[in-house]
Amino acid sequence: MALKMGNRASASAVKMSSSQVLDAASSSAINAETMMRIEAIIATELPEELRASAQGLLRAVAGKVAVPGHFDAFCCQAFAKPEWAAASSVLIAEMFEQDEDQLAEMARIPDLVIEMGSGQVNVTCMVASRWAARGETHRLSRLADAIVASHASRNACAVDIMLALAATLAVTRFSRAEQLYNAALPLAGEEHQEALADARRWLAAGRVVCSAVQDERDFWDVRLRKPKTAWTWRSKAERETLDHLSEWLTADMEGADLFKAVLPECWWELAMKFAQQQEKLMQAAQKLEAVKLANGVSSKAHHEPVQVHGRAPRDILPHPQAGPFARFLLPWFCGCLAMLLTVLVLPREFVVRILDTLKPQAVLTSPAEMEAWRKDTLNKKAIEMVPYAPQHALAKTGDWLENEKVISGQSRELPFESPQYLQLLVWLHWDPPLNEEVRMHVCTQLLKRVKADAISLWELLVYPGSVNAVAIKQAAREALTDKSFQWSEEEKKRLATIVANSKGYLGVPTTGKK
Known part of the structure; x- marks a missing residue:
């Protein structure tokens, strides 16, 4: 009878606490439904020794007051016994579902290891994912060390965590990641094959730069x-990193x-083409050496010193094979040189040639003549640009979000x-996008690409009735006030x-209305 009364008293206390907590729900991130669910977990799944501390934590979270202190107090009790850790894991995950960042700040690695040992990974998953998203590899590394050193690494429930960390x-942190992978491998089942493949792929990449x-x-x-980010490779640090990578990376490496x-x-x-050529040269040299040996001619005999009358003998040695560093540094230099030539030499010459071919043979003074000439030019341009018709079609009909990368x-x-x-860009000037924002970006991007040469194209296309005349005028207006451009008078x-x-084309007055 006393036990029943005690249970009723506990239930009454829980009910009263629930009422108090729900009163605070209106000012918290936890809604009433979640509150009731958490209360049910506290009342039915937690041992009686943890309920008061859990209620205190819930009130703190609901009121956003002294949460770290209550969290520490609860965890000190909850993770003191492995059998309590599993139920506490579910409660903590439910309570901080809407505030994982705060949980990640307060969580302690020993508690996470105990949770994994109990067969639960709710809190560990939430915390580790936030640490990863925030780039806190030092915390992830410490968690990895703790897992490998504890019995948690022998728990099948922890396989997903270990592979994700790897x-x-x-x-x-290549060495730690490899330890985690090796610890998870014996416990992995069919359901872990995708995670195993992902971990292997990243370990291969890590192995390339582990030194x-x-x-x-x-x-x-x-x-x-x-x-998918358009990274730059212009700074000294970026070039040095590329230089170092060339000493380690080859095309046939896993993770390349x-x-x-x-x-x-x-x-x-x-780099790959040059490496292939070097490989072919090496194979040819090996075959030649094999033929010489088969004919009884040693490589030493082949390189006997050449005696010249009146001079000391001197060895004439063959050119050495290029090492890995040279095999990659030379292509990198050639690539940079090619990009430099493309940026500094080709555009100006190319722009002038394009604009010369676009200019009409005779002076056009009416919008009708301009429109007819534009259609004729557009047909020719469409034939030239057939390989890039999909990009043009998307730019023609899509919005800016769909086209930002290409434009x-x-x-x-x-x-x-x-x-x-x-x-x-020139094609999209002749056949402008339907979306006004995309149309405007096409004009501004041409200006960035060819600077003053864009003016010549714009002068052709601002005749009355031109589809993109408004966008061109707006781009020209902004260009006049943009301090980054140095315009001549x-x-x-x-x-x-x-x-x-x-004015119309090349300064000839138009007959249409302005």
């Missing part, structure tokens, strides 16, 4: 995990695909410096004329 730490200094490993970790996705395309292609010159197919990218006059739209 993939996350593979580049920055690099920590700063370089951190550098590669950031870039390899964001392959991760590096290929972020490396400058010209660097990679030239900004950040796509692999049409990089900013390429002549093809310039051709696409003549260029300022031409831009002002475009803005005013008082």
